[in-house]
Amino acid sequence: MMKNGRKLVWLFVQFLAVAALLFIVAPRLRAQADAPPAIGDADDNFNPPPCDFNDGFYNNNGISTSNLGSTAATAQGVDSVPAQRFGLFRQTGPPAFLPGQVNWVIDNTCATRDAIRNNVRILATTGGYVDDGTGSPTDFISLIAFITNQNFFLQNFVSGDPSADCTVPTPPNLPNSGCVVISNSLNARNQPGDDMFDLVSNFEAYPALKQLLPNGTFAPVPCGSLDTLANNPNTLNPGLPFNPPSNCFPVTSIATPQLRQDWRFATNRNAIDGSDNNNVQGSGNTGVIVNNSPFGYFCDDLLGIWINTYWWFTQDPRVNGPCSQIYANIAAVEGTSLDGTPIVKTAFELNQQLEANGCGQEGKLDFGGADGGAVWLICPAIPDPRAGAISLDAFLDQVHRPNGFPLDINFTINFLSLQIFGVFPNELTAAQLKQVQSAAASSSSSQ
């Protein structure tokens, strides 16, 4: 109780600090609205804050809005209980962390601004490291719903312009223009003509679940289908001890309190022309292969769906072993997570430093829902978080230490800068930057 109380106090201090900063700067902001950096009025706040999609948009992109099914394995759509869609579920509770704080509000301007949206505006803004090699804490996303099995991907669906004949065509004919036809369990005729089920495998989000269990034991494998002999630490690295059965960490929830560090997202996979070294036809434009996604996140993955790549450490960081030095090397650069394991921000750290040495591992949950957790996420990234996209009533969803301080204050600084001034910190004036930094520091001064 004492611990929880202290956490709440400091979270409240953080909240007050932000409120105070808003109070101080708001009049000045109005006065300088048209001077850079942009802030304030309509011509500056041109990026809309995030809202949920309407049901038709989900369906047209191959995702069911069914509310049927009560378990991860039996759920059939984003309106089901296991999907926990904003607007239907989770108005309070994680990711919200203050009493009475809400994750979403009803906002009738959403649909008028953008016809593919409904009226659920998302306040919970989850931070993540961008998977571009820098590990910058600059990704901000809306964790709208969880997809727990394949049934969410529509297998038979027809819609379209009422004036068009949208009946299922006789092969080899294609659907008429203006029609969306998904048929025969193929999930292959969504709006852009792509197979959503195949497409979303190209976009990975990396949740880092706590491995330090409440009883103090460190679990080096996930529970469920990934708890295999092949994933046993001793199999991956013979220098590590054999992990006894059932010493595993749960994968049924990826709510923020279950995370040991903040997310990492692969939103950089967005250049179909190869300009990001995307390997469109064999190599990038500089000959260096960074990734091989043929799709663009913002242009193809219209619902912002990710597949979750769970990743974990194979050695207890509290004991000496073959991975200790590797962990220490990464921790020296990035710091440590709530588990005492190093924070990982980049693909290089995960793949080349950890996994290449058997000191880390990754995996995806069972596509049938057998693991009980989120296999995919409806979790669109905010395309441009500047200039109004982070509204004044939004809050940052990030991993906090037990005392309530943020694990990575850089998310806090970036978020406050975007929320209050509409720009990243590198675009702030010196005075503005100082204001943001002191607001962020006020919530973490006793760390």
Place this chain on the structure above:
Amino acid sequence: MHGARGKHVSRREFIRLAAVAAASGPFFSFPERALASQKTLRIAKWAHFLPEYDSWFEKELASQWGEKNDTKIIVDHIPVERVHADAAAEVAAGKGHDLFMFPWPPAEFHRHAIDHAEIYQNVSFKYGSIPQISYKSTFSPKTKTHFAFADFWVPSPLHYFEDNWAEAGMPLGPGTYDSLHSGGQRIRAKLGIPCGLALTPTLEGNISLHTLLYAFRAQILDARGNVVLGTNAFTTNALNFVKSLNQDAGSSDELAWGPSGNVQAMLARKISCTTNSISLLRIAERENPALAKKIRLQPPLLGPYGVTAFPHATNCSSIWNFADNKEGAKQFLVDLIDSSGTGYEKSQSCNFPAYPKTVPNLIVRLDRDSQSDPPHKYNTLKDALHWTPNLGAPWLANPAWMEVFNSFVIPRMFASVVQGHLTAQDAAAAAQREVTDIVEKWNQIQSPAPRG
């Protein structure tokens, strides 16, 4: 009148007839002399997975080209498993066919092939510059030459029975290697049907296991040509996964199949899935449409490195430097590209053109495939180019990499772990030594070889 006119031949007609007679006379009078002057083009060609394609290639494409170019064409179809040995025998003898068509990049034979840059250049005037997959499959940075000409490749998607995988809650297929394991385990437990990756030293085993290795982020050679197979945990991770997969969801048959054993097992419904060229599905459509209807296609399984699968075949044609008819062979390859569209059709969409302009409506053709039941299932292949790296990736198909491929180092490494003869770490270390020896051997070989 008519008869009288027939007897009268004008001076002009007489001269014309005399000229025709003079031109054709030797052939009619001395046919053996005419045949002796006709050129011959000898082609060795890997036997395609669909015999219909080979029939068209020999009886229509090659035959018509021979007539047009006054060339006698001899086409020998060689089973895939014999291609390497037959090519090696020709190289050793310094004689054989003029043109040898391989189902993979013949980098090992680069010293015995002409530079095919001229062919790529000729083709570029009509169809654009060399495609990446062709470049990376046929270019030798050591000699700065192209040892072959690659005109098509065959994607290797996952085939699975929709009804089997629906039993595991995955009607859209396993999607990832992790779900292949967990779903495959449930299917075998429930239906007694194992999943069916080929693990044998065959083309199917080679492609499946090289693909899996690459998807697990393991590489044989890095981009600088260094041997990295056994230097990290990626390879041991892949080895442990396959062992676990075979034990929990597979069968002993996976280690015993001969060529196309996985195809036969699918057609007999003895396995729930496999990776292969779509020739598997085409055979099913022809022989058992009801069975074919239950087979679905999916892009390659998602692994730690992404969605990726090596091509089931990369058609690479090499003109030997000891060929008798080099010029004819060159012209044949240049002209061959004009038939890529027909080749795509005759191969029933197996052969994806290296030059996209030759089949500009490929996506529409896949989508409207007339054999597809249910419709649109070939649509899955529309992005195949994006998930298909060249053999040799992340670098080029070089001689050492291809010798590793053709001597089945990788299937043998996997088999030793799955059968329990070696631990994953020991198997990876043994393979590392074997690959290192191969690389060192090729480093000592001078290029090019003396001309035959």
